[in-house]
Amino acid sequence: xxxxxxxFIIGILPVAWLFVxxxxxxxxxxxxxxxxxxxxxxxxxxxxxMPGRDVATAAxxxxxxxxxxxxxxxxxxxxxxxxxxxxxxxxxxxxxITGISKDKRILVLMxxxxxxxFLEAIAGFGSPVLIPGSILVSLxxxxxxxxxxxxxxxxxxxxxxxxxxxxxxxxxxxxxxxGVIGYNVATMLFLPCLILPFLIVMxxxxxxxAIKGVGLITLIAGLSLALPLLLVxxxxxxxxxALFGSLCTIFCTAVAGKKLYKxxxxxxxxxxxxxxxxxxxxxxxxxxxxxxxxxxxxxxxxSEGSLAESGHMAGPGRPVAGKRPVSVFQACxxxxxxxxxxxxxxxxxxxxxxLARFKFDIVVYTGPDGYTxxxxxxxxxxxxxxxxxxxxxxxxxxxxxxxxxxxxKTIAESKYMCVTVITIIAMAKIxxxxxxxxxxxxxLVAVFSVFYPLVAPLIGMFGVFITGSxxxxxxxxxxxxxxxxxxxxxDPSWIVSSxxxxxxxxxxxSPQSVAVGIRIGGLEGREGDVIRQTLKYSLFCTAIxxxxxxxxx
Numbered sequence: 001x002x003x004x005x006x007x008f009i010i011g012i013l014p015v016a017w018l019f020v021x022x023x024x025x026x027x028x029x030x031x032x033x034x035x036x037x038x039x040x041x042x043x044x045x046x047x048x049x050m051p052g053r054d055v056a057t058a059a060x061x062x063x064x065x066x067x068x069x070x071x072x073x074x075x076x077x078x079x080x081x082x083x084x085x086x087x088x089x090x091x092x093x094x095x096x097i098t099g100i101s102k103d104k105r106i107l108v109l110m111x112x113x114x115x116x117x118f119l120e121a122i123a124g125f126g127s128p129v130l131i132p133g134s135i136l137v138s139l140x141x142x143x144x145x146x147x148x149x150x151x152x153x154x155x156x157x158x159x160x161x162x163x164x165x166x167x168x169x170x171x172x173x174x175x176x177x178x179g180v181i182g183y184n185v186a187t188m189l190f191l192p193c194l195i196l197p198f199l200i201v202m203x204x205x206x207x208x209x210a211i212k213g214v215g216l217i218t219l220i221a222g223l224s225l226a227l228p229l230l231l232v233x234x235x236x237x238x239x240x241x242a243l244f245g246s247l248c249t250i251f252c253t254a255v256a257g258k259k260l261y262k263x264x265x266x267x268x269x270x271x272x273x274x275x276x277x278x279x280x281x282x283x284x285x286x287x288x289x290x291x292x293x294x295x296x297x298x299x300x301x302x303s304e305g306s307l308a309e310s311g312h313m314a315g316p317g318r319p320v321a322g323k324r325p326v327s328v329f330q331a332c333x334x335x336x337x338x339x340x341x342x343x344x345x346x347x348x349x350x351x352x353x354x355l356a357r358f359k360f361d362i363v364v365y366t367g368p369d370g371y372t373x374x375x376x377x378x379x380x381x382x383x384x385x386x387x388x389x390x391x392x393x394x395x396x397x398x399x400x401x402x403x404x405x406x407x408x409k410t411i412a413e414s415k416y417m418c419v420t421v422i423t424i425i426a427m428a429k430i431x432x433x434x435x436x437x438x439x440x441x442x443x444l445v446a447v448f449s450v451f452y453p454l455v456a457p458l459i460g461m462f463g464v465f466i467t468g469s470x471x472x473x474x475x476x477x478x479x480x481x482x483x484x485x486x487x488x489x490x491d492p493s494w495i496v497s498s499x500x501x502x503x504x505x506x507x508x509x510s511p512q513s514v515a516v517g518i519r520i521g522g523l524e525g526r527e528g529d530v531i532r533q534t535l536k537y538s539l540f541c542t543a544i545x546x547x548x549x550x551x552x553x
Contacts, residue, residue: 004439008439010439011440014431017039018036021036037423051367058367058432059426059427062426071422074414076385079410080122080335081119083393084334086406087330092328094135097254100253103271106214106261107272108136108204109200110257111136112132112136113196114225117225117246120154121163128154129147133146139272145203145204148533151507152196152203154508154513156196156225156229156504157245158470159185159189159470159501163243163342164381167500168381170499170500174481179238181238183233185500186233187230188548197221213261213267216260217253217261220253220256221253223252224253228249333396334388337392342381355378361375428479437480444459445488452484452495453498455546456549459477459499461503461542463476463499474503482496498546502545508537514527
């Protein structure tokens with residue numbers, strides 16, 4: 001089928017608007033994305049002759065899908081995280097991690113790679129850069145280094161973030177099996193997952209020589225994330241790979257750091273200046289008066305009030321005023337409950353069958369081939385997270401009224417995010433049903449032909465650069481990739497998965513991710529410097545995914 005140039009131009013306009021609005025005009029997502037929705041609806045109705053009723057119901061379907069399950073699981077994960085912060089549990093977890101080693105290479109692996117992956121699994125939305133980066137600054141690391149290394153580290157687990165929502169969203173948008181997509185993504189990211197820890201160590205130590213003395217520990221850090229992602233996505237689905245993987249890599253790296261690390265003169269060159277507890281590194285304003293010294297560290301004067309104001313405790317393990325000290329078990333309990341509930345509903349078939357009865361399906365779109373929306377009330381990951389949080393609250397003796405206050409505040413603080421997600425998904429649904437996405441796919445296939453799989457991942461990298469979100473990128477380009485794969489006779493699941501894999505690696509250059517990161521060290525206005533430093537790592541790893549997609553598809 002020959003490409004329709006007119007439809008291609010019409011279809012590319014909403015995407016072009018997002019690029020210009022977000023990257024040139026620097027409009028916030030909650031303003032740019034509604035503009036994209038209005039533009040897509042107008043083009044579909046006036047230029048592509050899509051009936052008004054179909055335009056409206058396509059947008060409505062997108063809005064409903066955005067609320068359930070995407071925003072449900074996202075807000076539930078944020079509530080879980082903020083509950084852990086409020087009880088002091090998150091600080092106990094941080095203290096455990098920072099007490100492993102004095103070697104800054106191992107500390108960076110534990111915090112940026114391991115703990116950042118854990119935060120990505122349960123919360124996402126900037127926390128994997130903001131929180132580990134703040135801790136690194138409080139330990140004496142250069143704020144610019146802390147931002148860059150956390151951005152580079154916050155890549156591999158992002159397709160499985162917030163209990164697998166990017167993979168599940170991509171599956172919902174394209175109609176492809178979520179388990180297959182998750183396993184494909186884990187396969188494509190296996191090699192980058194092994195390489196990135198070595199790049200992180202080289203960044204920390206100033207070159208290839210920094211690998212000496214921690215090479216095996218670094219390999220273990222990569223393998224202990226890559227293997228769980230592969231195995232859990234294959235046998236349990238896309239909800240838990242990042243959570244299992246992050247816990248596994250934290251544990252394995254910690255054990256390797258204790259058992260394999262040698263206290264030698266060579267290794268002591270990489271010790272931090274003093275084994276300080278993390279203090280109140282700024283989330284906004286960062287380090288003031290810091291002077292950069294050797295080894296990528298700083299002599300720091302940390303301003304007061306940041307983490308405390310955000311709800312984070314002033315020092316890991318020290319309870320918030322008026323709170324009781326939290327044990328390690330209590331700190332881990334909410335996340336253990338999530339693991340147990342999600343794993344049980346996925347692995348115990350009779351339980352799954354019983355809970356699956358509490359559901360209903362609806363078709364909202366009034367045109368042909370409408371998508372069936374599935375509301376499985378007791379199997380939804382967001383519901384299971386909320387149940388885990390309430391149960392942990394009861395067991396730990398935390399006041400329900402305080403938890404309800406956390407819920408209210410989280411929902412109120414998420415209003416702009418909700419507007420962004422709802423409108424971008426509504427826009428993507430209109431583009432899909434009106435044929436815009438298919439027209440773009442046909443044109444790209446006509447240009448690249450059989451070499452399309454080689455460039456398909458670059459679309460994902462471009463998409464996350466525009467949107468700052470793996471989930472949103474999947475919504476925008478998932479069907480485009482599937483259509484293109486069908487046009488050249490390739491496996492749609494494989495090509496679609498490459499979009500999500502490259503989007504994960506492009507996250508480190510996303511202006512939205514960088515904007516969150518620069519809050520760590522008062523580096524506003526230096527977004528370009530950060531992107532220039534992360535770009536080479538993003539392009540290198542994305543090139544690997546391009547080759548894997550082409551030669552193994």
